[in-house]
Structure formats: structure tokens, C-alpha cells
Amino acid sequence: MGIPTSQAIAVATYILRQRLKGRKRYPLVLMLEPLWRCNLECAGCGKIQHPEHILDLRLSPEECWAAAEECGAPVVSIAGGEPLIHPEIDRIVEGLVARKKYVYLCTNAILLERWLPKLKPSKYLTISVHLDGLRELHDAMVDRKGVFDKAVAAIREAKRRGFRVSTNTTVYADSSPEQMRELFNFLMDDLKVDGMMVSPGYDYPKAPNQSVFLRRPEMIATFRKILSFPEAKRWRFFHTPAFLEFLQGKRAMQCTAWGNPTRTVLGWQRPCYLIADGYVKSFRELIEETEWDRYGYGRDARCTNCMAHCGYEATAVRETIASPLEGIRAAVSTIGARESSA
DSSP states (O other), X not given: OOSOHHHHHHHHHHHHHHHHTTOSOOOSEEEEXXXXXXXXXXXXXXXXXSOHHHHTOOOOHHXXXXXXXXXXXXXXXXXXXXXXXXXXXXXXXXXXXXXXXXXXXXXXXXXXXXXXXXXXOOTTEEEEEEOOSSHHHHHHHHTOTTHHHHHHHHHHHHHHTTOEEEEEEEEOTTOOHHHHHHHHHIIIIISOOSEEEEEEOOOOTTOSOGGGOOOHHHHHHHHHHHTTSGGXXXXXXXXXXXXXXXXXTSSOOOOOGGGSOEEETTEEEEEOSSOEEEEESOHHHHXXXXXXXXXXTTTOGGGTTOOOHHHHHHHHHHHHHHOHHHHHHHHHHHTXXXXXXX
């Protein structure tokens, strides 16, 4: 699994507490979007297709902290848009870390080097850089030359400064297994990132290029090939073994949409990070009044080709905690994960 031991223990303890309280639905990761504006226009992105007055909205640090406390999830993923455009992103991160939330600051890294002096390394903070391939493929997917080189330079500088750094890779139709193999080897062997996340792209209806998306059978075939390479055994993914088996079609799962609730500039997004069927004012309203059984594979056509970690990793984590055998497998894969900074 690759995540720090302290994080794995914190998440497992949190889940056990929820079960002892008899709670059926509870969050694991807060998907926090303090803004939707971005400095890129990626081919497969459906997050920036909003009018200008919406893209100008920002959550304040206080609103971000309140969302984390209201939700209660042990992990917070700060996404967007591009979070580093937010003028107070350092305060947002600092406040979440002070609350002992495990924070993943997701970024395309264009602005990362200028923010590093204002951020403080911590075992609670992981900088997650989006890389969809090596130079040619990544720059094509983000539709701008030079972004890959800038991201690599920023990762090296962040590692030099003592930050935990992971990467997040979206696999599209143009992402051949061989290209992913080269990327993951480069990230582990050359950049020596602390871990990697990977997920098939979600076919956002508003994404500017619909041809980039894989269908579910294609996703399964692609991930079977990627994870069959000999090097895959030493790649450090921030995923449970169960989720990686799901990606290969070796395990059936249903989405746990409430496991990764999303707080946006418009409120709590219903039902999940990828589908926007409206917004509510409170987390309680999201959990208690959403018709969760309407969503998921085989229930909603929009879920047919979704195998994204923001929906299914929460399911995998719950199954891992519930099964002694799965727990042992996850623990073995976590051994050796590094705690960067106290």
C-alpha cells in the first residue's frame, strides 16, 4: 500500500471507531476543492468547464477548516482546479495539518517551486503531483509543452527540501501499458517519489476531448498489462492490493460514493467527486438526504465506465479492514514506507 504506517494506523482506528458506533456511511477522504480555476486546460478534465463568475469563487481557509471538522475524515485531498492558484493555500494546508489531518496537496506543479518556501514538511503533508506520462505524452495530455520538465524539477526540489512527494496518474486511451511502465520506473528509480496513485480517466461529458476515455473492458485489459510487468512488484502505490485487483477485473466491487465526499465552492457536491447532481449546505444533509442506492455500477449509466479510486478505493479500504487476510496483505505492502518528517 505504501502509505506511512502512522496514516494506515490512523485510518484503521478511525474505521473501527465508526463501526463500533454502528455507522453505515462515513467518510474516509474529504475531497476539498477550494477553487475550480486552473492554469491548464487538460483534454480529459471536466472540472474547469464553468462560467467565469464560478471560476472566480474561492473557499476561505476558515471554510476549508470547517469542512474538514464537519466531515471528520482522517484524510483530506486538496484538489481543484489548481490549488496553488489559491492565494492562501499555505494557510489552508497549515490549518489542516494543525488538526492532524493527512493532507494530499494535488497540483500540476507549475507553481510548486514558488510555494515550497511557504510550506512546511510534515508527516501529515504529501505533495501529490499530476503526471500522466513521460515528457511527450504528459505535455500532450495537458496541452502545453514544458509542463513535464517543470513538474520534474519541482519534484526534485520538494524532495530536496524534505517533503513527502507522491504522483497521481490518470490512464487514458492514449496511455499504452509500455508508456506507463516507463513512467512508473522513472518515478520510482530516478525521482524516488514516496508513492504513486493511478486511476482510469472518468468520461466527463463536458471534457473537451471525449476520445481520450477508455471503456470498462478496455480499462481492465490495460491495467492487467500494466500490473503484469515484473517491475510492478516493487512499484509503491498508495492503494490497497484489493483496489489494484479491482482495476484488473479480478475482484468485483460497488462504489462507495460517500467514502470520498466533496466540498466545493458551491457547497457539498451530490453524490460524488465526479458527478454533480446538485449541492447542499451541510455534510449531514449530504449523507442523510442523498439517495445513495441510485448510484453505482449497474444503477446509473454515468457510473458504467467509472473505476476511479475516488469511488472504489474507499470500498477496498473497508474490505481490507474487515478481513484479517486482506489486512495482512495491506500491512505487508506498507512495510518499508517512509515517514519523511515529524
